[in-house]
Amino acid sequence: xxxxxxxxxxxxxxxxxxxxxxxxxxxxxxxxxxxxxxxxxxxxxxxxxxxxxxxxxxxxxxxxxxxxxxxxxxxxxxxxxxxxxxxxxxxxxxxxxxxxxxxxxxxxxxxxxxxxxxxxxxxxxxxxxxxxxxxxxxxxxxxxxxxxxxxxxxxxxxxxxxxxxxxxxxxxxxxxxxxxxxxxxxxxxxxxxxxxxxxxxxxxxxxxxxxxxxxxxxxxxxxxxxxxxxxxxxxxxxxxxxxxxxxxxxxxxxxxxxxxxxxxxxxxxxxxxxxxxxxxxxxxxxxxxxxxxxxxxxxxxxxxxxxxxxxxxxxxxxxxxxxxxxxxxxxxxxxxxxxxxxxxxxxxxxxxxxxxxxxxxxxxxxxxxxxxxxxxxxxxxxxxxxxxxxxxxxxxxxxxxxxxxxxxxxxxxxx
Amino acid sequence: xxxxxxxxxxxxxxxxxxxxxxxxxxxxxxxxxxxxxxxxxxxxxxxxxxxxxxxxxxxxxxxxxxxxxxxxxxxxxxxxxxxxxxxxxxxxxxxxxxxxxxxxxxxxxxxxxxxxxxxxxxxxxxxxxxxxxxxxxxxxxxxxxxxxxxxxxxxxxxxxxxxxxxxxxxxxxxxxxxxxxxxxxxxxxxxxxxxxxxxxxxxxxxxxxxxxxxxxxxxxxxxxxxxxxxxxxxxxxxxxxxxxxxxxxxxxxx
Numbered sequence: 001x002x003x004x005x006x007x008x009x010x011x012x013x014x015x016x017x018x019x020x021x022x023x024x025x026x027x028x029x030x031x032x033x034x035x036x037x038x039x040x041x042x043x044x045x046x047x048x049x050x051x052x053x054x055x056x057x058x059x060x061x062x063x064x065x066x067x068x069x070x071x072x073x074x075x076x077x078x079x080x081x082x083x084x085x086x087x088x089x090x091x092x093x094x095x096x097x098x099x100x101x102x103x104x105x106x107x108x109x110x111x112x113x114x115x116x117x118x119x120x121x122x123x124x125x126x127x128x129x130x131x132x133x134x135x136x137x138x139x140x141x142x143x144x145x146x147x148x149x150x151x152x153x154x155x156x157x158x159x160x161x162x163x164x165x166x167x168x169x170x171x172x173x174x175x176x177x178x179x180x181x182x183x184x185x186x187x188x189x190x191x192x193x194x195x196x197x198x199x200x201x202x203x204x205x206x207x208x209x210x211x212x213x214x215x216x217x218x219x220x221x222x223x224x225x226x227x228x229x230x231x232x233x234x235x236x237x238x239x240x241x242x243x244x245x246x247x248x249x250x251x252x253x254x255x256x257x258x259x260x261x262x263x264x265x266x267x268x269x270x271x272x273x274x275x276x277x278x279x280x281x282x283x284x285x286x287x288x289x290x291x292x293x294x295x296x297x298x299x300x301x302x303x304x305x306x307x308x309x310x311x312x313x314x315x316x317x318x319x320x321x322x323x324x325x326x327x328x329x330x331x332x333x334x335x336x337x338x339x340x341x342x343x344x345x346x347x348x349x350x351x352x353x354x355x356x357x358x359x360x361x362x363x364x365x366x367x368x369x370x371x372x373x374x375x376x377x378x379x380x381x382x383x384x385x386x387x388x389x390x391x392x393x394x395x396x397x398x399x400x401x402x403x404x405x406x407x408x409x410x411x412x413x414x415x
Numbered sequence: 416x417x418x419x420x421x422x423x424x425x426x427x428x429x430x431x432x433x434x435x436x437x438x439x440x441x442x443x444x445x446x447x448x449x450x451x452x453x454x455x456x457x458x459x460x461x462x463x464x465x466x467x468x469x470x471x472x473x474x475x476x477x478x479x480x481x482x483x484x485x486x487x488x489x490x491x492x493x494x495x496x497x498x499x500x501x502x503x504x505x506x507x508x509x510x511x512x513x514x515x516x517x518x519x520x521x522x523x524x525x526x527x528x529x530x531x532x533x534x535x536x537x538x539x540x541x542x543x544x545x546x547x548x549x550x551x552x553x554x555x556x557x558x559x560x561x562x563x564x565x566x567x568x569x570x571x572x573x574x575x576x577x578x579x580x581x582x583x584x585x586x587x588x589x590x591x592x593x594x595x596x597x598x599x600x601x602x603x604x605x606x607x608x609x610x611x612x613x614x615x616x617x618x619x620x621x622x623x624x625x626x627x628x629x630x631x632x633x634x635x636x637x638x639x640x641x642x643x644x645x646x647x648x649x650x651x652x653x654x655x656x657x658x659x660x661x662x663x664x665x666x667x668x669x
Contacts, residue, residue, distance in 0.1 A: 039490065040612060042487075043487075043491065043612050044609060044612055047494075047607045047612065080608045081608050081610050094613065095613060096613065100609070
C-alpha cells in the first residue's frame with residue numbers, strides 16, 4: 001500500500017536525514033566540502049595530480065619491477081611539502097590539514113601506490129606521533145629533518161608474534177642508568193631499509209599488559225639495531241618492508257616518546273589517523289584501476305562495437321564507480337572530523353574498510369574488463385591488483401576495522 | 416634593473432581534453448570542461464619567477480582577462496611565485512569575442528599604469544593559436560619584442576633573447592622596457608609547492624574593468640562558423656610500387 005511504501009521510504013531516508021543534520025551541525029563548510037572542495041584543496045589536488053601523471057605514473061612499472069625506492073621522487077615531494085603536510089611551517093612542514101593530506105596521498109597513489117605508502121607512513125605513522133606526543137626538543141630533532149624528503153621515518157609496532165594483537169608486544173625495554181636498552185624483533189616495517197629513524201614500541205612493564213608498553217624514538221642506523229632481509233612482496237614493491245632487530249640497542253632516556261606506559265595509546269591513536277592515509281592510498285589505486293578499465297572499454301571492440309556498449313561492462317563500471325566514490329566520501333568525512341577535532345575513530349575505520357575493499361574490488365573488476373590484457377604487465381591493471389591487496393591488511397586488518405566499527409555502533413546503543 | 420614584470424596568463428581548455436564543437440557550430444563546448452593555465456603562460460610565469468629569484472626583478476604581477484573563473488588561473492600563478500594578481504573583468508559576449516587586439520590594448524594600458532618595464536607572455540594560446548598578443552602589445556607600447564624566446568638573459572639595461580625561428584636559433588639584443596614571449600624550451604615550469612599554495616591564498620588580486628583602462632572591447636572579427644576537422648578518410652592499399660606511382664599521378668600529386 002501507499003502507506004507501507006511511504007513508511008519504507010521515510011525509514012530508509014531517516015539515517016540520511018540524521019547524517020545530514022549531523023553534517024550541518026559541524027558547519028555548512030563541512031557539508032559543501034563534500035560537494036566541492038575549497039579552492040586551496042583543489043589547487044593542492046591538481047598539483048599532486050600533475051606530479052603523479054608526469055613523474056610517477058611513467059616510472060611506476062619500473063619501480064615495481066626492480067623494487068627500487070623512489071628516492072628522487074621522495075626528495076621532490078619533500079620540496080613540494082608533501083612529506084610533512086600537517087607539520088607546522090615553523091618545523092618545516094606545509095601547515096595544511098588532514099583533508100589536504102588525504103587528497104595528496106590519493107593523487108600520488110593514483111600514479112604510484114608504493115610512493116603513496118612511503119608518503120603516508122612518513123606523514124601519519126612517523127611524524128604523526130612525534131607531533132602529537134613529542135617535547136619541543138624532540139620535535140626539533142625528530143621532525144624538521146624529516147620534512148624535506150631527504151630522510152624518511154618508519155613505525156615499528158607489529159612483531160612476528162603479534163600484528164592485530166598489538167597489546168602482546170614482546171619487545172622489551174629496560175632502563176639502565178641514563179639509557180634505555182631495547183631487545184626484540186619488529187616485523188613488517190614499511191620504509192625500513194630507507195628510513196633514518198623509527199618509532200619503536202616496547203614493553204617497559206610486562207605486568208601492566210598493554211598499559212606497560214612505551215614508545216621510543218630510535219635513530220637509524222644505530223648500534224644494536226639491524227634490519228632483516230627485504231620482504232619479496234606481492235605488491236607495493238618499490239617500498240621496502242623488513243624486520244627490525246633490536247639486540248641490546250641503547251638509546252638515551254630522552255628518546256622516550258610521551259610518558260612511560262603511554263605506548264599503546266600512542267600506537268592506537270596513530271593508527272586511527274594512519275587509517276585515513278591508507279584509505280586514501282586505496283582510493284588512488286582504485287581510481288587508477290577504474291581509469292584503466294574505462295579507457296579500455298572505449299577502445300576495445302568485440303561483437304562489432306566498443307565493449308563500453310555492453311551492459312555487462314557498463315554494470316561493472318557503475319559498481320566500481322559507486323564503490324570508489326562512497327569510499328572517498330567516507331575518507332573525506334573522517335579527515336574533516338579529525339580536522340574539526342571531533343571523534344573520528346569510527347569514521348576512520350569505516351573509511352579504511354570501505355576504501356581497501358573498494359580497491360580490491362575495483363582492481364579485480366578492472367582485470368576482468370581488460371580480459372587477457374589485464375593479466376599481463378603491458379597494462380598497469382595487474383599492478384593495481386597486486387598493490388590493492390595489502391590495503392585490506394596493513395594498518396589494521398579489515399577484521400579489526402569491523403571490530404572497531406561494531407564497538408562504536410554498540411556504544412551508541414548502550415543499554 | 417626592471418622593477419616590475421607583468422605576466423599574462425590565459426585560462427584555456429586543458430590540453431588533455433577532447434574538444435567538442437557545439438551542436439550549433441558557434442564555438443566549442445566549454446561548460447563543465449576542465450580548464451587550466453595555457454602551457455606557454457606557465458612557462459612565462461616560471462621565467463618571471465626565476466628572474467625574481469635571481470634578484471633581477473622586484474615584483475611579478477600576474478594578469479588575466481575574463482570572468483570570475485580566471486581568478487583560479489591567477490591564483491595558480493601566485494602559487495608558482497607571482498607576488499600579486501590583476502583580474503580584468505570581462506564576461507558574457509565580450510568574453511566570447513575577446514581576442515589578441517583587445518588583450519594587447521589592456522596589457523599596454525596596465526603596463527603604463529603599473530609602470531612595468533618587462534612583459535612576459537606565452538607565445539600563443541592553445542585554444543586560438545593566434546600568436547599575436549605579444550607582438551601587438553609591443554607595437555602599441557612602441558617597445559622592442561623578443562618573441563619565441565628559448566633563452567632570456569639580462570645584460571645591464573638590455574635583454575639578450577635567443578629566439579627559435581624556422582632556420583634555427585636567432586640571438587638578438589633589445590633595450591628595456593620590452594615584451595618577451597615564451598616558447599616551449601625556455602624552461603620547465605615548477606610544481607606549486609604546498610607552502611606556496613598556502614601563501615597564494617594571502618596574496619592580493621585586484622579587480623579592474625576594461626573601461627577603467629580606457630579600452631574598447633568591440634571586436635573587429637566575427638566568427639561565422641566552427642566545424643570539426645574533416646574525418647580521416649580510409650586509405651587505399653596497392654600491390655606494387657608501379658601502382659603507387661600510378662595512383663599518385665591520378666590524384667595529381669606528382
